[in-house]
Every structure is written in structure tokens, then in C-alpha cells.
Amino acid sequence: MTNQTMKEALKQGVAELARSLARKDFSSVELTQAYLDRIGQHNTELNAYVTVTNEQALAQAAAADKARTAGTAATYAGIPFAHKDIFCTTGVRTACGSRMLDNFISPYNATVVEKMSNAGMVMLGKTNMDEFAMGSSNETSWYGPVRNPWNRTLVPGGSSGGSAAAVAAHLCPAATATDTGGSIRQPASFCGLTGIKPTYGRVSRWGMIAFASSLDQAGVLTRSAEDAAILMQMMSGFDPKDSTSVDLPVPDYLATLDQPLKGLRIGLPKQHFAAGLNPEVEKQIRAALSEFEKQGAILKEVSLDNSHLSVSAYYVIAPAEASANLSRYDGVRFGYRCDKPVDLEDLYKRSRAEGFGAEVKRRIMVGTYALSAGYYDAYYIKAQKVRRLIKDDFERAFKEVDVIMGPTSPHTAFPLGSKTKDPVTMYLEDIYTIAVNLAGLPGLSVPAGLINGLPIGLQIVGRDFSEAQLLNLAHRFQQATDWHTRTPGVDGSN
Numbered sequence: 001m002t003n004q005t006m007k008e009a010l011k012q013g014v015a016e017l018a019r020s021l022a023r024k025d026f027s028s029v030e031l032t033q034a035y036l037d038r039i040g041q042h043n044t045e046l047n048a049y050v051t052v053t054n055e056q057a058l059a060q061a062a063a064a065d066k067a068r069t070a071g072t073a074a075t076y077a078g079i080p081f082a083h084k085d086i087f088c089t090t091g092v093r094t095a096c097g098s099r100m101l102d103n104f105i106s107p108y109n110a111t112v113v114e115k116m117s118n119a120g121m122v123m124l125g126k127t128n129m130d131e132f133a134m135g136s137s138n139e140t141s142w143y144g145p146v147r148n149p150w151n152r153t154l155v156p157g158g159s160s161g162g163s164a165a166a167v168a169a170h171l172c173p174a175a176t177a178t179d180t181g182g183s184i185r186q187p188a189s190f191c192g193l194t195g196i197k198p199t200y201g202r203v204s205r206w207g208m209i210a211f212a213s214s215l216d217q218a219g220v221l222t223r224s225a226e227d228a229a230i231l232m233q234m235m236s237g238f239d240p241k242d243s244t245s246v247d248l249p250v251p252d253y254l255a256t257l258d259q260p261l262k263g264l265r266i267g268l269p270k271q272h273f274a275a276g277l278n279p280e281v282e283k284q285i286r287a288a289l290s291e292f293e294k295q296g297a298i299l300k301e302v303s304l305d306n307s308h309l310s311v312s313a314y315y316v317i318a319p320a321e322a323s324a325n326l327s328r329y330d331g332v333r334f335g336y337r338c339d340k341p342v343d344l345e346d347l348y349k350r351s352r353a354e355g356f357g358a359e360v361k362r363r364i365m366v367g368t369y370a371l372s373a374g375y376y377d378a379y380y381i382k383a384q385k386v387r388r389l390i391k392d393d394f395e396r397a398f399k400e401v402d403v404i405m406g407p408t409s410p411h412t413a414f415p416l417g418s419k420t421k422d423p424v425t426m427y428l429e430d431i432y433t434i435a436v437n438l439a440g441l442p443g444l445s446v447p448a449g450l451i452n453g454l455p456i457g458l459q460i461v462g463r464d465f466s467e468a469q470l471l472n473l474a475h476r477f478q479q480a481t482d483w484h485t486r487t488p489g490v491d492g493s494n
Ligand code: GLN
Pocket: 133, 134, 135, 136, 158, 159, 178, 179, 180, 181, 182, 183, 184, 211, 318, 429, 430
């Protein structure tokens, strides 16, 4: 492959790569090698990957090439991508950003991993993330912070910051991610990507390391809505191994991408256009909204009355669930074990004290407290009641409008280290995204502008299982704008 072909290949998204590979413009092995070389050049600086699976990737690529020659290759066979290191991968370390799992080599594949592998996709490696997906800046990782490819002094967002940085810097064409309170949408916004968190239950959580089980959902970070549609098609669907996965048919997401928008009713929550929103972000979001109006949509103000309670409710419910989920890391069954324990209690205490980082410990303490006798009703039950009110707000709004739109984040990416000393400021990062998880709804962030050279995202939220509609709206927007094609490069030479 010539240098020029390689450069062109690294620019292509999933849909385009499928066409190039079918045309035999280049082989999957050539493409995979080009990505591995690029990762080799730029990863030290960005810290987007924690594990690069060179040999396995090249073997998968060779298998895809062979199938293509034989005429038996699946449509997306041979396309490289990356998995967030929260998904269990057979024979490959799955550390979830934690020292606790630094030595954990999974004996099985997560359902998402299995599905993508069955489609012939080539895993380049595992991406960095906040420890156990707790964070909004990718600074809580045991493997160190990830840098934002648009400006390396800034955070990429979190907790799926490694996946976001890798896609934005063209260290892979697409990556998986997870979202418990905003971890797909906020990094998508900070890195100029399309990110979708599907409806709770749409994608199997089996083999995805649990943070807060009633909120966690897997999705993708891509450079276009079309690519997101392709990958969501691959990942979605009922899985008997996950009791919360929903047994509903998966619609053909590509088939409805071009649907016209005439008559679509878009709700703008007044709480998302209030104090705290950077005026420049507001201006650009309003400009993006007028694009939808141009295509025939109608804008209407709606009210999500309880949205000011969403961060507080989340920071009771998510830590409560995390404290229960993380109790399995006891130094006995798997994961980190402290050196020379004197007795069982010492083993538990020191393994957990040394294996978990500060943010994870903070959550375990908050969660354990909220679940303890005497406080359970005051905090946990109360938070669950607020969660219901938040869900009701959305249901009320969806009687008047078809989708809800607004900024994904109140601002652009912030400097590394600027919020680490103040957990509450960090928690407020998810102010516009967190209610969507509490309500179990699907949400998508699409690039909608640049402020001082930094991307911002427009959030689109829909009714339960309206992923096809969200992808359709994002795609129509991308047909009319070019924000999603802007790229930082790593060396300015994309
Ligand atoms: N920032 C939120 C938290 O720290 C959400 C993280 C996520 O979505 N995984 O919990």
C-alpha cells in the first residue's frame, strides 16, 4: 500500500471501509497494519489504548482477507476497531481502568465482543477509561490520564475517554463505549464524535464489567451516524444471558437513516438552556437547531421539572449499586491480592485499599452509607422516588414532542487537572446527560460546532427504543453540515 493510499484509508469510517475492502483497494491486513503503526507512533502521547493486540488483530485481519478471496466474507469483515477495556475479552487483559484488575485475563468474551467478532471485525486493542467507568475526564484511570487529540492539555471527557481519543485521533475508525450517566455522550461532545447510548436493555450487558447495573448501557463512538447505525445493528438484540436485555426485534437502522424530518416536533427543555450554559455553546446549539427547522421540524419549549434533582439522585443510586457490585473484589477469587496477608481480614482490607483508587473508594463509601440500615429510606428510597419523577417528566414531554434536543455539555473540554480536586464540580459534568440514564432512554450526541477550535455536541434524546429515529436525525444533520468531518489529527497531517 502506498503512503497516499494508507493516508486515505485511515480517514475512512466503517461504511466507507466496507466498500474499499469489497473493492480490494487494500487488504484488511494492510489496513490493520497501518492502524497498528499509527498507534505505535501516537499512543504514548495520548494514552488512548491500554492494550494493543497486534498479533491477534493481524490474525483476524488475515482471516477476513482469506474469507474475502473465497467470497464468503461478511459485509464488515476485516474492519478494525477498538473495545473499551470494560468489555471482557478472552485471553486478553480486561482491567477496567483499575489496579484491581490489572492482572485479570478474561476467560470469556462479553456478548458485545462476541457479536462484533462474529461479524468479522478486527479488534486493535482495549482503550483506556476511568476506573470502573467512574469519572468524566478519564483522570481516574490506574493507567494514567488520556489526552484530548484536539488539544493535548485538555481532557477527552470520560469515562470512555480512551475510546473517544482513539477515534478522534484516527487510531481506529470506531470504538465501543459505555454510558452510565454520560460516558459516551460527553466524550463524544469533547472529541467531535457521534456517540450513542441506546435504550436500557437494547444491548446485552453480559461480560461488561458492572458499575451501576440499572444504568449501564453499551454503545459506540464513531465519526458518523451511518457508522453508528452499522455498529448498533451488530451489537443490539436480546441475550438470554442478560436478564435485563429486552426481547424486541432490532430494526434495520440503515434503512431509515434518510427519512425526511417534516413535521417532527423537537422539545427544548428550558432547564438545559438556563444559567450555567456557556453562551457561545448556546448560540451554536441554536444554530444547529435551526438546521432541523430548515428541514421541516418544529421547535417547542418543554419543561423537565425535576432535572435539577438528577445529579443528586444519580449520586445516591449509582454509588449504592457500585458498592454492591464492587464487593466481589475481595482479593480471594480474582483480581489484585495484597502481599503477605496476616489473616483473612487483613487480606480483604489491604487488597481493597491497595487495589482501588480514590474515586472508587469514595463511591463505595457513599453507596454503603446510603444503603445502611437507618439511612436506606432517607437516601436510597428517596432517590428512587426522584428517579420515577424524572422518568415521568420525560413521559409528559414525549406527549407533546417526538424528541428532545439540547447541548450535551455546557462547555468544551476542560484542562487536565482542573476539576480533580473537587468531586462535586466533576459530578456536575453530566448535568444534561444523567437524567437520560435514570429514565433508561436512548441518547445521542452529534458534533454541532467548534468554539475556539474545540468541538461541542448536540444531544438528541428519544422515546424508549427510538434508536433508529435518533440515528436518522443525526444522519440528516450530518448530510447538511460538516462538523462531523472536522478532525484534529494528531500531527495535523490527516
Ligand atoms: N460521570 C459519571 C460518573 O462518574 C458517569 C460515568 C459513566 O457514564 N460511566 O459516574
